[in-house]
Amino acid sequence: xxxxxxxxxxxxxxxxxxxxxxxxxxxxxxxxxxxxxxxxxxxxxxxxxxxxxxxxxxxxxxxxxxxxxxxxxxxxxxxxxxxxxxxxxxxxxxxxxxxxxxxxxxxxxxxxxxxxxxxxxxxxxxxxxxxxxxxxxxxxxxxxxxxxxxxxxxxxxxxxxxxxxxxxxxxxxxxxxxxxxxxxxxxxxxxxxxxxxxxxxxxxxxxxxxxxxxxxxxxxxxxxxxxxxxxxxxxxxxxxxxxxxxxxxxxxxxxxxxxxxxxxxxxxxxxxxxxxxxxxxxxxxxxxxxxxxx
Numbered sequence: 001x002x003x004x005x006x007x008x009x010x011x012x013x014x015x016x017x018x019x020x021x022x023x024x025x026x027x028x029x030x031x032x033x034x035x036x037x038x039x040x041x042x043x044x045x046x047x048x049x050x051x052x053x054x055x056x057x058x059x060x061x062x063x064x065x066x067x068x069x070x071x072x073x074x075x076x077x078x079x080x081x082x083x084x085x086x087x088x089x090x091x092x093x094x095x096x097x098x099x100x101x102x103x104x105x106x107x108x109x110x111x112x113x114x115x116x117x118x119x120x121x122x123x124x125x126x127x128x129x130x131x132x133x134x135x136x137x138x139x140x141x142x143x144x145x146x147x148x149x150x151x152x153x154x155x156x157x158x159x160x161x162x163x164x165x166x167x168x169x170x171x172x173x174x175x176x177x178x179x180x181x182x183x184x185x186x187x188x189x190x191x192x193x194x195x196x197x198x199x200x201x202x203x204x205x206x207x208x209x210x211x212x213x214x215x216x217x218x219x220x221x222x223x224x225x226x227x228x229x230x231x232x233x234x235x236x237x238x239x240x241x242x243x244x245x246x247x248x249x250x251x252x253x254x255x256x257x258x259x260x261x262x263x264x265x266x267x268x269x270x271x272x273x274x275x276x277x278x279x280x281x282x283x284x285x286x287x288x289x290x291x292x293x294x
């Protein structure tokens with residue numbers, strides 16, 4: 001079984017049933033060729049700050065919470081992209097198709113009693129993290145995992161609940177040879193007792209400008225890059241945004257990761273979903289105010 005690919009012009013009514021059935025979907029032409037060039041140009045200076053062949057031991061000492069050997073070697077990761085590449089991340093977060101998908105999976109309505117009052121709260125989502133990836137020849141496959149593990153979610157069989165979801169925008173062509181993300185379709189419905197096996201996964205093959213969306217409960221992982229170094233598709237690059245329900249803790253603390261000088265340039269809607277506004281239930285305040293007003 002391969003992942004379904006639809007054009008980014010497809011309606012939310014077409015996209016969401018497939019995403020909820022398979023736990024992942026690819027949208028072609030999610031961004032334009034011009035956008036892709038801009039993305040890579042904005043990311044390039046930050047790619048250079050990393051050494052290109054980090055050892056497994058070095059990179060994994062920072063991700064011990066996700067288990068042994070979580071991060072693969074020969075992969076350059078650039079964290080905090082809302083602060084480093086604000087134009088790129090803003091473009092992704094403001095994409096109307098992406099917003100419709102995030103809302104369709106992560107928005108919720110809760111009910112509570114406060115004395116005799118019946119409070120109905122419509123909750124939304126937050127930017128949890130934004131990371132750039134540059135997967136080099138020789139990179140080993142990442143172990144299959146669920147992103148929602150970072151929130152210590154108790155997985156339940158046949159449940160569509162997830163604390164978060166991800167989007168990976170392909171900055172270059174993604175192939176089975178250059179490390180395309182491996183996904184196990186339908187694994188978002190598995191209970192905690194079932195372990196993922198590599199042979200169950202399929203590669204998310206994408207043209208540049210396409211986007212992979214997946215549930216935080218779907219087993220997936222970066223693929224091995226077995227390309228020849230001389231190949232024009234030897235290096236796979238992508239930009240990932242991780243989106244969580246607003247009542248979960250963000251993977252990256254955006255209000256600290258983003259310099260104040262950059263935050264002042266961000267649109268109001270991006271600030272609101274990145275932690276500068278209180279959550280719908282009131283969490284995240286500073287002196288009882290929205291952080292942006294404190």
